[in-house]
Amino acid sequence: MRVLGIDPGTIRVGFGVVEAGASTYRAVAFGVVASASTAPLPERLRRIHAGLTRVIARTGPDLVAIEDAFSGINPHAALRIGEGRGVALLCAGEARLPVFSYAPTEVKRAVTGGGGARKASVARMVAFLLGLPREPSPEDASDALAVALCHCLRAPGSR
Amino acid sequence: MRVLGIDPGTIRVGFGVVEAGASTYRAVAFGVVASASTAPLPERLRRIHAGLTRVIARTGPDLVAIEDAFSGINPHAALRIGEGRGVALLCAGEARLPVFSYAPTEVKRAVTGGGGARKASVARMVAFLLGLPREPSPEDASDALAVALCHCLRAPGSR
Numbered sequence: 001m002r003v004l005g006i007d008p009g010t011i012r013v014g015f016g017v018v019e020a021g022a023s024t025y026r027a028v029a030f031g032v033v034a035s036a037s038t039a040p041l042p043e044r045l046r047r048i049h050a051g052l053t054r055v056i057a058r059t060g061p062d063l064v065a066i067e068d069a070f071s072g073i074n075p076h077a078a079l080r081i082g083e084g085r086g087v088a089l090l091c092a093g094e095a096r097l098p099v100f101s102y103a104p105t106e107v108k109r110a111v112t113g114g115g116g117a118r119k120a121s122v123a124r125m126v127a128f129l130l131g132l133p134r135e136p137s138p139e140d141a142s143d144a145l146a147v148a149l150c151h152c153l154r155a156p157g158s159r
Numbered sequence: 160m161r162v163l164g165i166d167p168g169t170i171r172v173g174f175g176v177v178e179a180g181a182s183t184y185r186a187v188a189f190g191v192v193a194s195a196s197t198a199p200l201p202e203r204l205r206r207i208h209a210g211l212t213r214v215i216a217r218t219g220p221d222l223v224a225i226e227d228a229f230s231g232i233n234p235h236a237a238l239r240i241g242e243g244r245g246v247a248l249l250c251a252g253e254a255r256l257p258v259f260s261y262a263p264t265e266v267k268r269a270v271t272g273g274g275g276a277r278k279a280s281v282a283r284m285v286a287f288l289l290g291l292p293r294e295p296s297p298e299d300a301s302d303a304l305a306v307a308l309c310h311c312l313r314a315p316g317s318r
Contacts, residue, residue: 042252049249053276076239087249090208093201
């Protein structure tokens with residue numbers, strides 16, 4: 001099973017593709033689709049859509065795992081996050097990939113054992129679980145790998 | 160000048176194309192891009208993206224006018240609204256169309272003279288301004304025509 005984790009945004013989108021083997025997890029690819037922060041929103045979304053579509057075509061995932069809303073944010077921030085999330089979900093829909101959403105606390109708990117874990121702990125565990133020589137960089141890519149791993153660790157019969 | 164007004168959503172998206180002439184406004188096309196409410200969100204967004212892309216190709220607008228966030232909504236609703244809005248903005252970006260955002264009160268004030276106008280008043284004024292025999296239906300299409308008219312009435316040198 002190959003899982004594409006996405007950390008959505010309207011300027012930078014983290015992605016991380018994890019292959020779940022019999023007893024191990026492997027990072028197939030990870031990185032960031034970035035657009036110029038000075039570009040108008042529709043142009044940024046166009047580049048993000050094109051970039052994510054390319055990632056899906058090149059890595060051939062079976063499904064998408066994505067973080068759901070952050071709790072405790074204000075409506076304005078939620079609207080902006082939704083705009084990035086909508087485009088990421090569209091890419092999944094166009095590739096006919098099923099999508100699984102996980103709350104941030106679920107991702108942290110699955111990867112580190114604690115729902116309140118700090119970013120650094122999540123990054124360390126992502127590196128450990130994937131056998132990477134160091135913590136994946138940048139942070140958006142690490143977060144995307146974490147949500148992909150969350151799906152692998154949480155989904156029943158996922159291997 | 161030809162303006163595509165969009166009333167975004169994740170199940171139904173209203174659209175209304177208004178042509179601004181020397182002293183009149185004409186409704187070129189209006190309607191709704193609908194997806195099945197029972198379909199998964201990525202599939203709904205895929206259909207909305209395909210439908211809006213078709214509307215743009217067929218009607219050839221010069222720009223897009225869209226309602227900005229509703230005030231007073233909760234973060235969860237804002238996230239869902241953002242998902243639909245992100246896909247609408249992407250369609251504009253892919254067609255390289257500039258996008259103008261208007262607050263709901265701005266749209267109501269531009270069309271009816273009052274920022275607190277009721278839906279029915281807005282629909283009546285949309286029909287009057289466009290010389291339509293009756294109020295445009297469904298409501299999503301009427302709202303989309305209203306935001307397109309708002310841009311025509313508000314934008315400096317828009318005619």
